[in-house]
Amino acid sequence: MEVLYIAGGCLWGVEAFIKTLPGVIFTEAGRANGTSPTREGDYDGYAECVKTAFDPAIVTCQELMGYLFEIIDPYSLNKQGQDIGEKYRTGVYSEKPQHLEEAEAFLRERSDYDLIVVEVRALTNYVKSAEEHQDRLTRCPDDYCHIPEEILSKYK
Numbered sequence: 001m002e003v004l005y006i007a008g009g010c011l012w013g014v015e016a017f018i019k020t021l022p023g024v025i026f027t028e029a030g031r032a033n034g035t036s037p038t039r040e041g042d043y044d045g046y047a048e049c050v051k052t053a054f055d056p057a058i059v060t061c062q063e064l065m066g067y068l069f070e071i072i073d074p075y076s077l078n079k080q081g082q083d084i085g086e087k088y089r090t091g092v093y094s095e096k097p098q099h100l101e102e103a104e105a106f107l108r109e110r111s112d113y114d115l116i117v118v119e120v121r122a123l124t125n126y127v128k129s130a131e132e133h134q135d136r137l138t139r140c141p142d143d144y145c146h147i148p149e150e151i152l153s154k155y156k
Contacts, residue, residue, distance in 0.1 A: 009080025023059030081146025091119035
């Protein structure tokens with residue numbers, strides 16, 4: 001099992017989508033690369049993300065990048081759908097340098113590479129989101145989500 005932290009705007013829909021993908025073992029809503037070790041206090045620069053545990057024999061980091069690109073506008077800086085702000089930026093984070101190399105390779109291979117604003121960074125901090133955010137769309141399916149339903153359920 002390997003772990004990648006995936007940011008694609010509001011984490012509710014991102015988690016709902018990612019947990020349906022082949023090879024994904026576990027998901028958890030959280031915050032990547034903020035400066036605080038807790039959820040308390042003012043915004044600390046984090047990106048809403050989904051901690052994604054996966055079986056690399058079934059799905060690769062580059063394939064996960066491809067799935068991410070199904071649910072985001074990769075040219076939109078700090079905005080996905082109606083969600084606007086730095087915490088809604090898109091990116092992938094990992095403690096494993098190989099994941100970052102694979103993610104960068106995925107981006108470089110695209111003809112639109114110069115337009116893409118998806119960040120690829122080492123994970124420096126992770127904080128699990130409050131329980132109310134875990135599996136939110138499963139529990140509250142009528143909540144707002146920037147990902148269309150037909151994409152959310154594409155791999156179910």
